[in-house]
Structure formats: structure tokens, C-alpha cells
Amino acid sequence: MIEIQNIHKSFGDNHVLNGIDATFEPGKVSLIIGGSGSGKSTLLKCIVGLHEPEEGHVFFDAQEFTVMNADERVSIRREIGMLFQNSALFDSMTVEQNIVFALDMFTDMSRKEKLERANFCLDRVNLKDTNKLYPSELSGGMKKRVGIARAISMSPKYLFCDEPNSGLDPATAILIDELIQELTEEYQCTTIVVTHDMNSVMGIGDYILFLYKGMKFWEGSNKDMLQSDVQELNDFVFASPLMKAARSTIK
Known part of the structure; x- marks a missing residue:
């Protein structure tokens, strides 16, 4: 399990993350979604230690990663698998x-x-x-x-994927999603995926964390998402005709 508490990250005067809290459970595929500039990739990099947050805490199975020095972090990094965007x-x-x-x-x-x-x-x-x-x-x-x-x-105990479907055709993207889901279940790892692909969200999203302007605006399952009354989430998720149609089938 990975737990993050009150994560803040800035670059100069640009406050990218403002107090993010979330819990990511083993054996489940957790997706971080949001528009461009919402802080998705920055949050992922804060969790794995590629960025250091100004405030907040990151715990890997109750071990506080944020207070560890480089040598102390090695044991956790040995348990991390990372799939980069490119x-x-x-x-x-x-x-x-x-x-x-x-x-x-x-x-x-x-x-x-x-x-x-x-x-x-x-x-x-x-x-x-x-x-x-x-x-x-x-x-x-x-x-x-x-x-x-x-x-x-x-x-790995922890699997991180940054935009795994970027640049792929729809059929190949589905195969990658299915593979990530299968491996998560097989290894019972804690999997966190940054994505803007709504097919991924609906296909493998056990837990969804929606960021908006660097803040946590909503969390829940992909089924809960279709019923949400959070306007910012709806504007993002149901921008495409396909997603609007999906929502109409459950109303």
C-alpha cells in the first residue's frame, strides 16, 4: 500500500500540487487523471522520489519514504517497477x-x-x-x-506507469491496459497509472484520483465516476461523445 498525505510541490511561483491526500491499495489499478497542467505527472514523480515535495509525506507500506536519505531509499526502489511515457x-x-x-x-x-x-x-x-x-x-x-x-x-511490489498508452492505436492500448491489470493481480502489486485515456479509466480503473488545478477534486471507482455531480470532473470525463453516451446508458 502507498499512502500520500498533504503533498505540496512548487516550481518557483507555480504551485503545482496543493495538499494532495490519497491511498493506493495493493492488487488494484489506481489511475491519476486530470487535464494538462493539473499535476498528474508531478504527483507521480513526488511519490517515487524524482521530485521532492516541499510539504507532505509518502509512505510505502508504513515506511516514510520522504524522510529517508538516498541510501535508505534503495531498499524501496528495488521493489519499484517503472514504465515511462516514452x-x-x-x-x-x-x-x-x-x-x-x-x-x-x-x-x-x-x-x-x-x-x-x-x-x-x-x-x-x-x-x-x-x-x-x-x-x-x-x-x-x-x-x-x-x-x-x-x-x-x-x-515489483509497486508498479508506476506514466501515460502507458501515449502514441498507441486503440487496439494496442487495450492490450497494454489488460497486461497492466493482469500483472497487478498476478503480483498483487500497488499499481499507479497516470493517464488521460478514458478507455483506460473505464476498463481498468479500480480507483480514480481526479486532480484539478493541482488539487484533489474527486476520488472513487470508475462506476462511481459515472454518477458524480462534481462539475469539474464531468467537464473533463464527458467531453467526448463516447463518454456522454456511456453515462446516458446508466441513467
């Missing part, structure tokens, strides 16, 4: 080398064990026999799956 693969490395890179940094596995783990993770994301390919030889969806394979290589 997949963040090393272009000069093969698929296999990209996955083994994390194992080289954080484990004492033998070379054989690392390769076996890489093969297992690639098979798990349906990319068997792609070991020797380079990122330039992969489609956008395949790159995202390699990124997921690398993220799960350490059997």
Missing part, C-alpha cells in the same frame, strides 16, 4: 540487455539467472524470441511491452 529504452542495447540492465544494478543474480529472468519476462508480455532486437526494430506497442517486461523483472 518507454525509456536504451537505443544502443538489445531488448535483452535493456531488461538485464536493471538486474545488473539491483541484484546479485548470476548471468544465467538474469538471462532466464529476462526470457521469463519477455514471454510474460508475449515478446518471446525478441531478445536480440534493438528498440529501433520494434513497434510502439512492442516498446511499451519491453518497458513493462523490464519493470516486472524485479517482481
Whole structure:
């Protein structure tokens, strides 16, 4: 479980986050949604320690991450899997080398064990026999799956995904969503996804945190969201005809 309390973050005079509280539970896919500039990615970076909040607390299973020094944070970071928006693969490395890179940094596995783990993770994301390919030889969806394979290589307790469907066609985006949901259930990890994709929200959103102008405006499940009377949330969610139609079916 991850708990955040009263998170504030500013860049100069720009107050990006203003007192965010939330609890993210294991075995569930939690989504952070909101318009551009609402603070979604900044909040994610505060949780994983890429940004330091000016105020507030972040707890990983009751361990306060925000007060730890760099050495103390290593044990928690070993339990974190991260899928970046652009997949963040090393272009000069093969698929296999990209996955083994994390194992080289954080484990004492033998070379054989690392390769076996890489093969297992690639098979798990349906990319068997792609070991020797380079990122330039992969489609956008395949790159995202390699990124997921690398993220799960350490059997993470916490999985973070920043706009995992960015740049993907709808069919591939659904496959990525389903994979994230399956892995969350399989590993019983605490999964947090930053997204603006309403298909993701409706498909895998066990818990939704809606940010508006750096503030927490609403939280609940995707089913609760369809019944919400919070105007700012409705303006964001039901901007598309498809979502308006979805809402009308339950009224």
C-alpha cells in the first residue's frame, strides 16, 4: 500500500500540487487523471522520489519514504517497477540487455539467472524470441511491452506507469491496459497509472484520483465516476461523445 498525505510541490511561483491526500491499495489499478497542467505527472514523480515535495509525506507500506536519505531509499526502489511515457529504452542495447540492465544494478543474480529472468519476462508480455532486437526494430506497442517486461523483472511490489498508452492505436492500448491489470493481480502489486485515456479509466480503473488545478477534486471507482455531480470532473470525463453516451446508458 502507498499512502500520500498533504503533498505540496512548487516550481518557483507555480504551485503545482496543493495538499494532495490519497491511498493506493495493493492488487488494484489506481489511475491519476486530470487535464494538462493539473499535476498528474508531478504527483507521480513526488511519490517515487524524482521530485521532492516541499510539504507532505509518502509512505510505502508504513515506511516514510520522504524522510529517508538516498541510501535508505534503495531498499524501496528495488521493489519499484517503472514504465515511462516514452518507454525509456536504451537505443544502443538489445531488448535483452535493456531488461538485464536493471538486474545488473539491483541484484546479485548470476548471468544465467538474469538471462532466464529476462526470457521469463519477455514471454510474460508475449515478446518471446525478441531478445536480440534493438528498440529501433520494434513497434510502439512492442516498446511499451519491453518497458513493462523490464519493470516486472524485479517482481515489483509497486508498479508506476506514466501515460502507458501515449502514441498507441486503440487496439494496442487495450492490450497494454489488460497486461497492466493482469500483472497487478498476478503480483498483487500497488499499481499507479497516470493517464488521460478514458478507455483506460473505464476498463481498468479500480480507483480514480481526479486532480484539478493541482488539487484533489474527486476520488472513487470508475462506476462511481459515472454518477458524480462534481462539475469539474464531468467537464473533463464527458467531453467526448463516447463518454456522454456511456453515462446516458446508466441513467
